Amino acid sequence: DSGVTQTPKHLITATGQRVTLRCSPRSGDLSVYWYQQSLDQGLQFLIQYYNGEERAKGNILERFSAQQFPDLHSELNLSSLELGDSALYFCASSVALAGGPGNEQFFGPGTRLTVL
């Protein structure tokens, strides 16, 4: 157990719908990262938040958005869902913002999203 929690574990929804994925980082971690893992694909970086502020963006679709709250938990919102959005969505957390000790990322168990 990494100490990172994600809910829900599974989510099945229809095209066009909107969903919210939730992540709670390890105690003391200020950085939260979101990654997408499609079938047979690697891990694609979506976005990083540090202490409530957005710090880095990857190839995140405009239909996707995220935020980090004062208690440091984060939510990833996916809207106008398409079949191709079906994937595992992982959250990770670290103590530090960037390089140096403390930047090790620990992953949560993931949310499996199925869009029908």
Added chain:
Amino acid sequence: GENVEQHPSTLSVQEGDSAVIKCTYSDSASNYFPWYKQELGKRPQLIIDIRSNVGEKKDQRIAVTLNKTAKHFSLHITETQPEDSAVYFCAASSSGNTGKLIFGQGTTLQVKP
């Protein structure tokens, strides 16, 4: 752009043999290189990492080497066991003041008893 190439995509070894997975990165400013192990349906688990000021790091049966000049790094697993079977991902840190990681495409390691 930022890219990490990982080879091979699949690797099958006999129990007790060694396994080597290689990665090449494109961003010369990358300074942190973690390796993750992912079992089927589970989360990626950090197994070892190396920073740019070190050439080699070892932890029991696993080791990682880094060649900054050539921009490549490798994972070495010795005395492989069936429980080492999983998908292994390498990653490189992105330049800039962020923790963004660029991942390789993964290597599926099968250790045959």
